[in-house]
Amino acid sequence: MESQVTNWGDSLMGSLTSAMSLFFAALPRLFDFIVIVIVGWIISALLVKAIAVLLREARFNHLAEREIIRNSDRRARTKREKTDKELAANRATDVLPKKGS
Numbered sequence: 001m002e003s004q005v006t007n008w009g010d011s012l013m014g015s016l017t018s019a020m021s022l023f024f025a026a027l028p029r030l031f032d033f034i035v036i037v038i039v040g041w042i043i044s045a046l047l048v049k050a051i052a053v054l055l056r057e058a059r060f061n062h063l064a065e066r067e068i069i070r071n072s073d074r075r076a077r078t079k080r081e082k083t084d085k086e087l088a089a090n091r092a093t094d095v096l097p098k099k100g101s
Contacts, residue, residue: 055061
């Protein structure tokens with residue numbers, strides 16, 4: 001059963017009152033969300049600074065550069081060894097024609 005609107009002013013005021021009630025009911029949640037985001041931002045900034053200090057104290061950049069150089073040397077040596085083995089295998093399987101044949 002539909003209710004008929006007899007007074008447009010009362011209907012408009014009722015709708016506005018309902019809308020404002022929903023809006024003001026959401027404000028505390030919005031405020032809580034903003035507070036949580038700000039607190040999380042501050043905590044993450046402090047963690048980033050603390051981790052940066054720890055890595056700086058441990059000389060992480062120096063250790064990482066040394067490890068990169070060590071790994072690149074190891075890779076180069078491995079490639080060189082593979083190449084040497086391949087050359088040796090090719091030499092062993094190569095049959096050179098004898099002079100005068």
